[in-house]
Amino acid sequence: MTPGSIAAAPAAQIDPRTRRLLQAPIVPLLLGMAWPNVLIMVAQASIGLIETWWISHLGIDALAGMALVFPAVMLMQMISAGAMGGGISSAIARALGAGRRDDADALVLHALVINIALGLSFSTIFLVFGESIYRLLGGSGAELDAALTYSNVVFAGNVLLWVMNALASIIRGTGNMLVPALVICIGVLLLVPLSPLLIFGYGPLPGLGIAGGGLAFLIFYAAGIVAMGWYIVSGRSTVHLRKGALRWPPMRGILRVGAVSAISSIQTNLTIAGVTALVASSAGVGAVAGFGTGARLEYLLIPLVFGVGAPLVALVGTNVGAGQRARALRIALTGGALGFAVTETIGIAVAIWPQHWLMLFGTDPEMIETGSAYLRIAGPCFGFFGLGMALYFASQGAGRLFWPLVSGFIRLLIALGGGWLALHLTGSVDAIFVAMGAALVVFGAMIFAAVKSGAWFR
Numbered sequence: 001m002t003p004g005s006i007a008a009a010p011a012a013q014i015d016p017r018t019r020r021l022l023q024a025p026i027v028p029l030l031l032g033m034a035w036p037n038v039l040i041m042v043a044q045a046s047i048g049l050i051e052t053w054w055i056s057h058l059g060i061d062a063l064a065g066m067a068l069v070f071p072a073v074m075l076m077q078m079i080s081a082g083a084m085g086g087g088i089s090s091a092i093a094r095a096l097g098a099g100r101r102d103d104a105d106a107l108v109l110h111a112l113v114i115n116i117a118l119g120l121s122f123s124t125i126f127l128v129f130g131e132s133i134y135r136l137l138g139g140s141g142a143e144l145d146a147a148l149t150y151s152n153v154v155f156a157g158n159v160l161l162w163v164m165n166a167l168a169s170i171i172r173g174t175g176n177m178l179v180p181a182l183v184i185c186i187g188v189l190l191l192v193p194l195s196p197l198l199i200f201g202y203g204p205l206p207g208l209g210i211a212g213g214g215l216a217f218l219i220f221y222a223a224g225i226v227a228m229g230w231y232i233v234s235g236r237s238t239v240h241l242r243k244g245a246l247r248w249p250p251m252r253g254i255l256r257v258g259a260v261s262a263i264s265s266i267q268t269n270l271t272i273a274g275v276t277a278l279v280a281s282s283a284g285v286g287a288v289a290g291f292g293t294g295a296r297l298e299y300l301l302i303p304l305v306f307g308v309g310a311p312l313v314a315l316v317g318t319n320v321g322a323g324q325r326a327r328a329l330r331i332a333l334t335g336g337a338l339g340f341a342v343t344e345t346i347g348i349a350v351a352i353w354p355q356h357w358l359m360l361f362g363t364d365p366e367m368i369e370t371g372s373a374y375l376r377i378a379g380p381c382f383g384f385f386g387l388g389m390a391l392y393f394a395s396q397g398a399g400r401l402f403w404p405l406v407s408g409f410i411r412l413l414i415a416l417g418g419g420w421l422a423l424h425l426t427g428s429v430d431a432i433f434v435a436m437g438a439a440l441v442v443f444g445a446m447i448f449a450a451v452k453s454g455a456w457f458r
Helices: 016-023 026-058 060-097 101-135 139-156 160-174 177-198 210-233 248-282 285-323 325-352 354-358 367-396 402-426 428-451
Strands: none
Touching: 016 060, 016 210, 016 285, 016 354, 026 060, 026 177, 026 210, 026 285, 026 325, 060 101, 060 139, 060 160, 060 210, 060 248, 060 285, 060 325, 060 367, 101 139, 101 160, 101 248, 139 210, 160 177, 160 210, 160 285, 177 210, 210 367, 248 325, 248 402, 248 428, 285 354, 285 367, 325 354, 325 367, 325 428, 367 402, 367 428, 402 428
């Protein structure tokens, strides 16, 4: 097949949804696929916000405990949905783009097996070593107790998160963003009353405290598994779950993107966790809660950019599979521009009005002061983070992740190494935040330069 052809397979093997990904005008197509996915990501991000808001009513120790656990929970979300999920969607999209329907169907079973195995593995790590991990991050006393209570509940059922995200990624790989969006939005609507019910109790139902927030989290994912599993098993999806022996080629198709992407997810979480430890080493629990609450917004930009990123995985993957390299690159740069615009708008807004975000979760003076400093300094750099993340997802679709990986390591080095040096030279927590902002700019600029130069195809 030569570049510019729409598929190597006969036209009969290309279904209408896949053909649309290969031929429709880019901007309307990307926006049309993005809006339900933005909706799903806003809804999914709301899960963390809902829990945090209710748990903030339990006191500053509970809020600080959540700040300690949140990087671990987001790591699970980012690896299962963004990293392995990207590998799943990319492999399915490239198979469909090349007209290999049987290969696409085989990927469904392999995707579920991979995510179940990884979910159980991470559960074991955090259930056994959770206390040591959170102590390493600076946790102690009541905040550590709260962190362990919440963490043990969430990681006992961690595999539910992994399975639901595998199912959502399978469906997105076919170019269908609407079904996962509907399932998750309906689930969030149910979560709104469920979280306070389990946290505080009602009538004869006893309140479970911070553990209730974790239980509500797991119920949400269990319901999502039922809904999306039914959609695939019932035959309504473009790809189908079929029985068969596990084979290495489908595993490799997912893991060669997903495993490298997982490293990128770990980089992001190590950055936030490491800076949390730096703040904890030089300031009090209120400052940790303030930075954690401010950094939560940065974390929430990831699912927001994923609203554009998941369509980019499917679109770029399908077009690369069909040999349409120039179109794949145009799609990627268009998505990068959208990612920059959305996240920069949010970053500037919170830099101007940081209290509007922080006071949703508490009024502790030290929390407000530290969180405001972080958002004023790092907020204007959020656009570069959005640019880099959008192009990271596009690179997943292309199956080319070298430059996102290198950029992530450099971001980690600048944020932690530069932050540690700045703290020891100035004694100011604000200096750490300056290093974090610089790291975001370098991260986005490096990936953009590499993708635009055609690094995918060299």
